[in-house]
Amino acid sequence: MIDNQPKKTKAYIAGVNLNDQNFDYYMTELANLTEANNMEVVGQSFQNAESIVAGTYFGVGKINEIRTMAQGLKAKVLVLNDELTPVQIRNLGKLTKMRVIDRTELILEIFASRARTKQAKLQVQLARLQYELPRLHPSENNLDQQRGGGLANRGAGESKLELNRRTIGKQISAIKKELKAVAGQEEIKAARRNQSRIPKVALVGYTNAGKSTTMNGLLREFSKEGAYKEVFVKNMLFATLDTSVRRIDLKDNFSFILSDTVGL
Known part of the structure; x- marks a missing residue:
């Protein structure tokens, strides 16, 4: 083996x-x-x-x-x-x-490895850049390590630092713009769901509290295609980062939309 x-x-x-x-x-x-x-x-x-x-x-x-x-x-x-x-x-x-x-x-590293949807990936990337921006340091720049000490080298390091800051700033602006567009698309989908009179229910709780397990249990009990619609479950903090939406059809012809939200 x-x-x-x-x-x-x-x-x-x-x-x-x-x-x-x-x-x-x-x-x-x-x-x-x-x-x-x-x-x-x-x-x-x-x-x-x-x-x-x-x-x-x-x-x-x-x-x-x-x-x-x-x-x-x-x-x-x-x-x-x-x-x-x-x-x-x-x-x-x-x-x-x-x-x-x-x-x-x-x-942030956990989120980066678990994000699946475009919106989740963009949100994680934005959070990472916002975390890194104040942590930039002149000593981490390549230009700062190419020559010996002195004011000339110090200036080169500071210039590289400002360049890195501007680059990250532009990336943050671009991601925010893209996130706004994605959010607009999600709002359209939500508006379509809200047009129906089907009640909406959300599972809310701390990460790894059993929200996804609860949803899968309801799907197995009340959905003919439950096995195909089940969401990912693992005994681990922040196992899933994306909201999942499923329709639950009860036996008395009563239905509702169930959302498995991201853990707190």
Whole structure:
């Protein structure tokens, strides 16, 4: 037997507890999100603190502990339970010798891998660009690395940075325009559905709460073609990102339109 499944990247998760009673829950959720992003959680650490360290998120002692533990477990990625500043991410990457991603970037990566419809893909792409824009840094530009120090090199780096910002700004504008057009098409479809007197019902709840499973159960019970109309189900956070709409025909000739919405 040949295993064609790609090996999961080993990840180490960590966070700072600012006296939050729900911290353990958030760390468990972070582990589930990491697994949902096709990574294997091999260890975790946390630090109790009164405040976040501005430049490095953790204190120096905790950073050294995380680096040692993560290297021993052969972890390649450090996943953090907060949205970090660009400076914090860069500094932690240098100190731990690992790829560092925060909670926001983790969710964006999950969304990017799960988006199926054009609208969902555009929304994820827009969110990614809006996340990256304030995180651009002169030291990440190629022009900044081509020559030695000095004011000339500094100017080249800043020019490249502004070019990158303008490029991303144009991409954001173009995506917003395209999203507006797509939204207009969706509004037309919704208006057509609203013209009928069939009631509309929406399944609303947190991600992985069982909305899609509920819809599939109703389809199997009340639809002759239920097996062909079932939506994707998996025991995983944000398994689906696209709203699904199905017609449910009950036995007393009463029908309604059921929407399986995106998880909160």
